[in-house]
Amino acid sequence: MDLEAYKEEGIKARKNIDNIQIKRIADNIVRTFKNGGKLVVFGNGGSAADAQHFVAELTGHFTKERIPLPAIALTTNTSALTAIGNDYSYSDIFSRQVRALCTGSDYVVGISTSGNSENVLRAIEQANKIGAYTLGFTGKTGGKLTGICREVFHADTDTTSIIQEVHITAIHMICALIDQNY
Template sequence: MFDLAEQAGEITRTCRRMAERFQRGGKLVVFGNGGPSTDAQHVAVEFVHPVIMGKPALPAISLTSDVATFTGVAARAGFAETFAHQIRFLAEPADIALGLSADGDCRNVLRGLEVARSIGLLTVALAGGDGGTIAATGAADHVLVARSADPLVVKEVHVTAYHLLWELTHVFLERTGVA
């Protein structure tokens, strides 16, 4: 079972780097398939419309929200390119790419992270299982793995992890006086 305490150092490093990107005017670009697609939307809303009073909004978009673009790219370029294509046209080097995969083997999440990294984005992945190909290939600068084969457990760990990413990124921004 995944223990977030074991990942405390990696979570801290990730959030510090995310805060640096936001300070430079970057935005968060989030994506995932199936259940993680709704998590991607949840993450984007958390950053753009914080529910905690006094926390500043930070720019974020979910690449799963535009069904017309998602299905259009899938029809023309193939499902594996759905996120990579959008990142090529919507992302900037100062941005952060956050890919979510319940098993770590989603080809389009992997391709999105690969393209994001090639453009210069900070790349972060939340993966389940053993981290799958996303963890094995090193496509992301930071990978947090919910070590469970149960997708429900993975989802709960991911929800906790992205709330930690949100909170600690704000802590770093507050300490530098940018927020």
Template sequence: MLDLAEQAEPVARACHAMALRFHRGGKLVVFGNGGPSTDAQHVAVEFVHPVIVGKRALPAISLTADIATLTGIANRVGLADVFAHQIRILAEPADIALGISTDGNCENVLAGLRAAGTLGMLTVALTGGDGGLIAGMKDLDHVLIARSTDPRVVKEVHVTTYHVLWELVHVFFEQPGVLTPEVA
């Protein structure tokens, strides 16, 4: 299972990269299939409407929240392309793509991350198991794997992980000079 203490450096690197994109005007584009679709919506809400008073709201959208768009695209171009299609239309190179897949093999999440990478977006993935096909992607910027085959455990680790991502992105915003070009 993903031990967040052992993954501190990869998590911090992902958060710093995300904070830089937000600092430069980017938005977070989150997506997942099945259970992770609700995680995508949860993540977007956390960034847009922080429950902790005083934390900065940051732009985020869930590609699973608009069921009319999702089903319309699935009907016309197929379920495998629902996220990639939306990314090509809605996203910009300055944005962040966060794909969530319980086993790392979800075809539409994989396609969404590929489309995001092609566009020049920062790509971050939360996966489970051995990371699946997503972890094997060449051009993926950050992948965090909950190493469990139990989808319930993966789900719980993902929830903790995206809350940590949210918190550390905000920590970077609160530290003067951390988002300047000199800091790597």
């Protein structure tokens, strides 16, 4: 691995983050909170960690002390994950939770570096059915997630680890903007 090339690819991908889109996402999440909705986030592996990180920044605090904000990561309840995976399918671990926990006033974020994770796709489809606002976080091509979310944030790279780095950068930018509203 050429470390300089890796760093340069990461820098380029971060520079290509669309600030206007980040502001729109943050504004929509703030509007969701102010209208009584919550943020619901999920993904697999490193994307599960990003989902949990996003929620922690909002239920705790990010750049300043403020009220805790209503956000939940669907990746943290191991009993629900394993029961649903066992009784139904791993592909249903998020969609069943979305069906149980979400309303049309919620903002639902599915994170998939490929954009093709079946359990993320099914959960977004379920969120769309109930009328929630859906956002996908994905890589350069976006996969199938691009065609089913109301909005998609694309990390401008095909390298999975850099996609994840760009996702957390975007999440931190969103959280910083949300903090300005509270």
